Amino acid sequence: MVLAACGSPSRPSVLLITIDTLRADALGVYGAEPSPSPQIDALAAEAAVFEHVISPMPMTRPAHFSMFTARYPREHGVLNNRLSLPEDAHTLAEELQAHGYRTGAFVAVAILSETSGASQGFEVMDAPRRRQRHAEGVVAPTLEWLGSLDPADPFFAWVHLFDPHQPYEQPDAVLGDVDAELLRAYPKLEWSDFYRVAEANGGDIPRAVLDHALALYRSEVAYADREVGRLLDGLRAVRDLDDVVVVVTADHGECFENGVYFEHADCLQQGALRVPLIVRHPESFEPGARIDTLASHVDLAPTLLQAVGVAAPESFGGMALQRPLDAARRVLVQYPFYQSRAVAGRLEKRKVIETVAGETATPVVVSEEKLGLVGRDWSYLRSGAREELYRLGARPDEWTNRAPEQPIVRADWSAELDAMMDRHPLNVLDAGEINEELRATLEALGYIQPPSGDSSPPSGGGR
Numbered sequence: 014m015v016l017a018a019c020g021s022p023s024r025p026s027v028l029l030i031t032i033d034t035l036r037a038d039a040l041g042v043y044g045a046e047p048s049p050s051p052q053i054d055a056l057a058a059e060a061a062v063f064e065h066v067i068s069p070m071p072m073t074r075p076a077h078f079s080m081f082t083a084r085y086p087r088e089h090g091v092l093n094n095r096l097s098l099p100e101d102a103h104t105l106a107e108e109l110q111a112h113g114y115r116t117g118a119f120v121a122v123a124i125l126s127e128t129s130g131a132s133q134g135f136e137v138m139d140a141p142r143r144r145q146r147h148a149e150g151v152v153a154p155t156l157e158w159l160g161s162l163d164p165a166d167p168f169f170a171w172v173h174l175f176d177p178h179q180p181y182e183q184p185d186a187v188l189g190d191v192d193a194e195l196l197r198a199y200p201k202l203e204w205s206d207f208y209r210v211a212e213a214n215g216g217d218i219p220r221a222v223l224d225h226a227l228a229l230y231r232s233e234v235a236y237a238d239r240e241v242g243r244l245l246d247g248l249r250a251v252r253d254l255d256d257v258v259v260v261v262t263a264d265h266g267e268c269f270e271n272g273v274y275f276e277h278a279d280c281l282q283q284g285a286l287r288v289p290l291i292v293r294h295p296e297s298f299e300p301g302a303r304i305d306t307l308a309s310h311v312d313l314a315p316t317l318l319q320a321v322g323v324a325a326p327e328s329f330g331g332m333a334l335q336r337p338l339d340a341a342r343r344v345l346v347q348y349p350f351y352q353s354r355a356v357a358g359r360l361e362k363r364k365v366i367e368t369v370a371g372e373t374a375t376p377v378v379v380s381e382e383k384l385g386l387v388g389r390d391w392s393y394l395r396s397g398a399r400e401e402l403y404r405l406g407a408r409p410d411e412w413t414n415r416a417p418e419q420p421i422v423r424a425d426w427s428a429e430l431d432a433m434m435d436r437h438p439l440n441v442l443d444a445g446e447i448n449e450e451l452r453a454t455l456e457a458l459g460y461i462q463p464p465s466g467d468s469s470p471p472s473g474g475g476r
Contacts (some may be wrong), residue, residue, distance in 0.1 A: 024321045026257045027109070028248060029313075031080070031276065032237050033073060033121070034178040034277060036266035037066070037289045039234050047190075049235035052242030056291060060259070061298030062332070063290040066308045067387045071265035071277040071285035073122070074098075074129055074350050077173075079310040080262075081105045081131075083329035085345050087384075087434075090442035091130075092350035098130025099442065103328045106134025106169060107313040112323050115168040119155040119216075121145050121175035135171070147184070148174045148240035153236055156247040164251070167321070172244060175268065176237045177204045179275065181229035182234035190234060195225040202226050207275060208365050216367035218274070223370050227269055255295060260322045260374055262313070263288040271412040272375035274366075278349050279359065279377055281385060281394055283411060294320050297335055307389055308334055311346040322381045330437075340389065345433050348383035348396070350441075353448040380450035382439075387432050393426035397454075402426065 023155075040149045041048020042057040069079045074094045075086040081104040082089045091098055106116050113438040117137035125131045126140035155172050162168055176184070180203035199206060202225065210222050241261065250258065266288055268280035277285040290308060292298055297320045311331035318325045319333040332338060351359065359377045366374055377398050385394035385401070392411070394401040402423050416423045437444055441461045444452055455461045 023165075024112070024114075024166045024167045024372075025296075026114075026252065027317055028244075028257055028259045029080075029169070029171045029317070030244070030261045031077065031171070031173045031261075032177065032241075032261070032263050033173065033175045033236065034265065034267045035237070035263035035289065036284055037263075037287045038233065039177070039266075040289055040393075041239075042291070043289060045231075049206050050079045050238040051456045052238045052245070053289075053291065056245065056259065056261065056293055059300045060291045060293035061300070061304055062304040063292070063304045063306065063308055065305065065343050065389060066262070066288050067286050067310075067346060067350060068263075068265040068288050068308055069345055070347050070349060071280060072130075073124060073264050075349065076310055077125065077131065078102070080264075082135075083311045083314040083325070084332040085309075085311060085330070085437050086421060087345075087439045088330070088345055088437050090440035092347075092441075093352060093355070093446060094124050094349075095352055095446050096442050097128060098133065100130070100133070102133070104328055105132045105317065106171070108134070108318065108323065108326055109169045109321070110134045110136070112321075113167065115162055115166050116170075117155070117158045117168065118171045118173075119158070120171070120173040121148065121151050122173070125173060126361060145178075147211035148176050148237050152240050152244045152247075155244060159248060160251055162251075174237045174240065176233045177230055178233075180206075181226050181233065181275075183229055183232050189392065191228045192225060195221065196393070199225060202229060202275075204275075204362065207234040211366045216365070218366060218369040220370040223269070223274065227273060229452045230267065230269075252417045254293070257294075258297070258317060259293040260313070260317070261289060261291040262310075264310075273371060274369040274374070279375070281346055281348060281383070281392075283392075283405065286387065286440065292316070292320075292334075296320070304334070304336060305389075306338050307342045307344060307387075308338075311344075313427075343386040343429060343433070345437060346385050346387055346394075348378055350382075350447045351379070352446055356448045356450075380454055382451065382455065384430070384434075386426055386433065391422065391426065393423070393430065394426065395430060402429065 035238035039041045040050045041054045060283040068076050075091045078089050078091045078098050110116050116135045118135040122145040123141050132138040147240035180201045233394045243320045265277045266285045266457045267277050268284040315325045315331045315333040363374050381397040392403045400416045401414045444461050456463050
């Protein structure tokens with residue numbers, strides 16, 4: 014029974030659920046067997062499921078701010094988790110607030126708190142002061158806030174859950190398919206644990222430990238799914254779900270294959286880039302539809318605004334997914350711009366963890382800007398003079414670099430990437446938050462100016 018039947022908002026409300034580090038294929042609705050996600054699967058049966066959704070940068074702040082501003086990270090300028098969204102950036106929450114929406118943000122990690130810029134447009138920002146909290150600690154204040162609203166007021170609630178992220182551990186409330194002996198030996202797994210395992214095994218993470226990490230990850234997905242179900246049940250108690258645009262997505266996935274393991278930021282492969290997008294709004298999308306449209310986080314805000322009947326502001330890029338899009342569409346992806354300290358830590362990871370299940374770990378890109386394009390059939394990446402071209406859809410093909418043998422395809426994608434870089438120019442908010450090697454490269458290319466006192470002119474073009 015919906016308690017709020019006495020009034021209905023003039024526009025649909027919006028519930029946006031972002032689950033950190035959630036691969037699309039970790040959900041039953043995207044093929045995971047057995048499914049760890051019965052609650053999300055049930056929602057998906059009443060919703061549209063987008064098959065090919067790409068994170069523009071597999072890192073928490075940059076990806077979320079692309080959702081909120083409808084701009085790629087190189088445009089909004091948040092190119093790592095240390096940089097904050099500028100106050101002059103216009104966000105989805107600000108636009109909805111200007112149209113009479115009550116707005117509340119309930120997040121699981123401190124890096125998305127007010128100091129990040131994520132609070133722009135939210136009248137309520139509920140975030141931990143330090144580090145992170147489990148999903149139960151996010152859902153409870155969300156339900157309290159939803160219950161406090163006037164039933165006639167439309168709302169925009171953003172709920173961020175963090176649990177599938179490292180450390181991988183078995184949630185007490187969820188019984189997953191985890192090996193009991195390995196669970197006793199490794200009740201959780203994070204980088205310090207992986208270091209110890211590698212040092213004890215000549216630089217290798219054995220297959221058994223990799224499988225254990227995957228099992229713990231699936232358990233965390235199951236726990237997040239349970240809490241999504243609790244959130245939706247609470248929402249149904251106060252609103253008619255057909256009056257709410259309900260969205261489940263992720264900022265990025267996690268890589269457990271092809272040289273990049275237990276990681277997302279260093280990974281421009283499908284494991285980290287492909288995310289779920291489930292939208293329940295019968296007036297916008299047919300329930301049960303499976304949509305092949307290639308989409309990016311930059312499309313989310315325009316899609317939500319169209320669903321609630323609000324015109325997208327001029328500052329927004331992206332495309333509303335209610336309309337048919339070009340089947341040949343390509344979307345931009347990019348490696349983060351790491352700080353010097355972060356680079357040192359990542360290089361240390363590769364130094365200590367040389368192989369995983371016998372497979373060599375992929376090097377970290379430090380001194381070059383690495384970016385690329387993803388389409389339906391191909392993925393193209395470029396860093397300096399190195400080009401990578403992968404055919405998507407069938408392993409191991411999508412892990413095999415076809416650039417040397419596909420010169421015509423490679424040239425086409427390279428030219429399109431050049432054009433995309435021109436259409437979406439790089440905005441460096443603070444060069445001091447970029448590692449020295451990459452900063453020198455960007456100065457040489459004319460992206461940024463050398464520090465004061467260095468009068469040497471930049472060489473190269475401005476691309």
